[in-house]
Amino acid sequence: MTYNFPIIGIGASAGGLEPLELFFEFAKPTADFAYVLIQHLAPNHKSLMDELLARHTKLPIQIIQHNMPLERGNIYLNPPKKFVELHEGRFVLSEKEDRKLSFPISTFFNSLAEQGHEKACAIILSGTGSDGSEGIKFIKEKGGLVIAQNPESSKFDGMPKSAILTGAVDKVCAVEQMHQELESFFSNTVELDRQKLDSKDSKTVIASILGTVYQQLAVDFTDYKYTTVSRRIARRMSLLGYSEMAEYLDFLKVHRDEAQLLSKELLIGVTRFFRDEEAFEYLKNSVIPKLIAENQETKSMRVWVPACSTGEEAYSIAILIRDYLRIHKLQYEVSIFATDLDKESIKLAANRIFPENISSEIPPEYLHLYFIPQRKGFTISKEIREMIIFSVHNVVQDPPFNKIDLISCRNFLIYLNSNLQQRLFSLFQYSLRTNGFLFLGSSESLGDASDDFLEIDKKNKVFANKQNKKNDSTTSVFG
CATH class of the missing domain: 1.10.155 (Chemotaxis Receptor Methyltransferase Cher; domain 1)
Incomplete structure (x- = not known):
C-alpha cells in the first residue's frame, strides 16, 4: 500500500512526557500527518498519556487496537503489553511475550519503513537505553526522515545519543523546531515528486x-x-x-x-547482524564446512566483504566461522577484509560499541560467547575482532583483493546500473579462487555473468566461481 500522507513515528521513554506535551502544542490541527507514539509502558499500570496529551492538542487521540485503520489527522498511542506494526494501512498488534526481547520502538520503525518509504518519519525523544536506534536505519534506507531531540534538552539522553551515533539521524534539534523540519521536508518532497x-x-x-x-x-x-x-x-x-x-x-x-x-x-550504509536469517543459516551449514574442508592443508581462509558499512555483516561471518572452528576444535588463520568507501563507517566499524537492542538480532549462544556486556550495550570479543581487517577501499577504482575463498557482497549491487554490476562480477571472478563462493543479497542476481559462476543455492543467492581468471585449472565445486 502507498500512503498519500506522512506518518510520524515517535519513540519516547523516561523523561518523554514533557517533550511530548511540547511537541503536540506545536502540532497544527490542519497538518496532513498521522502521528504514532510508541513509548515504554509499565505492563500492569493504566497509561494516562491520552488524557495528558489532550490538554495540549485538539487532534483526536486514539489507543491503538488490532486491525484499526491508520488515518491522517490523528494521534495513535500504543497499548501496554503489545508490539505495534503496520500492514496495508492498518495496525497489527502482537503479544510482547512472543518476542525474544522488548524493543517496541525499533519494531514499529522497521514496519513503518517497509510500509511508508518516503512518507515515513522517525522521531527519537528522551529516554534511557537504545531502543529505536536500529529502526531508524531502515527509515533512512527507505528515504524517510529521521529526527532526534537535542541530547542537551533531553531529561534522559540515552536514546537520542544512541540514535545520533548510528549516523542515520538527519536533524538534531529542540522539540520546538521539529514541526518546522517536518513541514519543510514533506512539503518539498511533494514538489519534487511532481x-x-x-x-x-x-x-x-x-x-x-x-x-x-x-x-x-x-x-x-x-x-x-x-x-x-x-x-x-x-x-x-x-x-x-x-x-x-x-x-x-x-x-x-x-x-x-x-x-x-x-x-x-x-x-546508503544500512546493515544488521545476520540479515536474512535463512541465508546466513545456509552459509553456516553448507558453505563454511565446505571452505574449512577445502583449506585443510593450509589451515587458512580469506574472506572479502566489500561495501561493509558499519561492519555487522563482516562480524556475522566471523562469528559463524569462529563458532564452527570452536565446535570442531580446529585452529585456522582466518583473514576477513571488510572494506567500504565511507571513512566514517569504517572508523565506527573498527571501534564498535553495539547498542543493547542487537540482542534481538543475535542468537543467545553467540551473544553469550562473542559479545562483552558494557554499561551502554556490547563490545565484540577480541577473538572475533582480530579476525577482521577494516579498511577504506573503493571497490570500483582500487585494486581488488586476491586468493579469496568467499566474497559476501549483499544489498549493494541493487543500487548500481547493469554495466557497473558486470564490471564488479568480473572483478569478483578475478579475486575469487577457482570454486570460491560468492554470496549476494536476496534481490540481487548475476545477470550476464551467470555463465562465469555456478549456482549453488538459488534461494539463498550462493554461487561458486567456475574459474579464477589467473588460473587455468578447474575442478568440480563439490567434487
Missing part, C-alpha cells in the same frame, strides 16, 4: 551534480542507478528546503561539506 525526473533537463542537472561530487571528492557515482541517484538527491534537497535542482547544484558547488553529505546519502 517534477519529471526523467526529463532531459533533470538528467542534465543530475549529471552536473554528480560531476561536482566527483570534482570535490574523486568519487564517481555516474554508474549508480538513475532512480536511486535522483531519489537520494531529492531527499537531500528536501532536507535543505530546495525545490529546484538547479538551486541545489549552485549550493553544492560552494559548500564542500554538502558533497560529503550527498556522497554518504548515496552510499
